[in-house]
Amino acid sequence: MEHRGIESAEQAAAMMTAAGMPRMPARTLMALIAAPAGGYTAAELADRLGVSAGAVSGAVRYLQDAHFIRRLPTPGHRRDRYDLVVDAFHSVIIGNIPVYLQMADYVDRILAEISDDEVATARASTMSGFLRFMARRMPELVAEWEELRASESADAVE
Template sequence: MTEHRAIEAAERGAAVMVAAGMPRMPARVMMALIAAPEGGYTAGELCERLGVSAAAVSGAVRYLQQLHFIQRRTVPGERRERYVLLEDAFYRSVVDNDPVYTRAAAILDDMAAELDDDPAAQQRAADIAGFMRFLARRMPQLIDEWAVERASHPGH
């Protein structure tokens, strides 16, 4: 893929991440790092590639580091640090959020119990709590299925 087409693909990927709720600049930086060469990019290279300011990259990098999607690395012989996408970042984000579904279900159950004077609101809270419990139950199975799929189709 030519560099121009890779940049366009990364921008389309960033648009999808933005539509899913990620802030625009972190989404752009993350997609640029997915398409990065071995060793990632320096902050300056990200600025140049994305056509944005150092402040924009700095904020995006900080956000992505907090989510454990990217890592700052030093390269021997280089003065500038490089940013790389962490191995299995997406996988880990799903795995790490598994307990959140159980906690959210418990909170929503408590809400439903408190909403006994409003049956419609009580039902909404109960339905979402049920969905969260479903995710908590299914997530380990999906993760196991992914491990099998990934092992049987390396590189896909």
Template sequence: MGDAHANAAHPGVEAAEQAAAMLAAAGMPRMPARVMMALVGSPDEGYTAAELAERLGVSAAAVSGAVRYLISMRLIQRLSRPGDRRDRYDLVDDAWGGMITSNSPLYAALATQMDRIADENADAPVSVARAREIADFLRYLTQRMPQLVDEWRAGSG
């Protein structure tokens, strides 16, 4: 998780590492979570891959794989600066809202599967009721998450 010297050179490292651990516990791959949380606390011009590797105490290859993953998920972006030959990376504007709402199709698909499970288990009423309740909750999330993000955007601007 980086040594004491790295932590002294980069404020916020401990909080970023703790946040990354939380994301990893929720299912995000560990290195992309660490890179993403480092970028939350990046300088306004972002970080180069070498700066990320130094901050995190990892190899350039580890950062490269994490960056590719995060770009493919549309959570971070490559920044090109005139006169700077090295690419820099930073969060995509509204990465969090996009990350939250991008799960909506998954919730809807899971709800459909929960209904199928209930349909195939008709002789177990408790299990059927549980599957239907999960399906209803997932449909609720599918509907509400985009609305919540829109409400937040409207109230924060």
């Protein structure tokens, strides 16, 4: 099997791991970015990554739960294939907006309970404000991205 983009995929996975994603899901995600049309089977992913099928199984479960990848049943075959969800990254970001807002609500509750501590109040207020700002701006940024991408696609056709 040809292994396309392996070095860059490993470097990107290392960055995602440093940012907090578990190592094997990060490696699997980056391998799927370089996957051919139709994605990879778990066995192909294991071969590409040089790991066990068990390691891949846990990674694809993590990535499916996070809505980054999808399982594609292959009619007439026992092995499913895995591929990226179209626009996975901005879908995940938009999907997390309720989490940002709920977290801001919790931080506001903390803020109400600590109103006598100036340092803690400032810290909580800043966090709550940032979370609400991100929740408000993310849909705008995604819409801007979609407009830019559509514009670039239209320019490429001309």
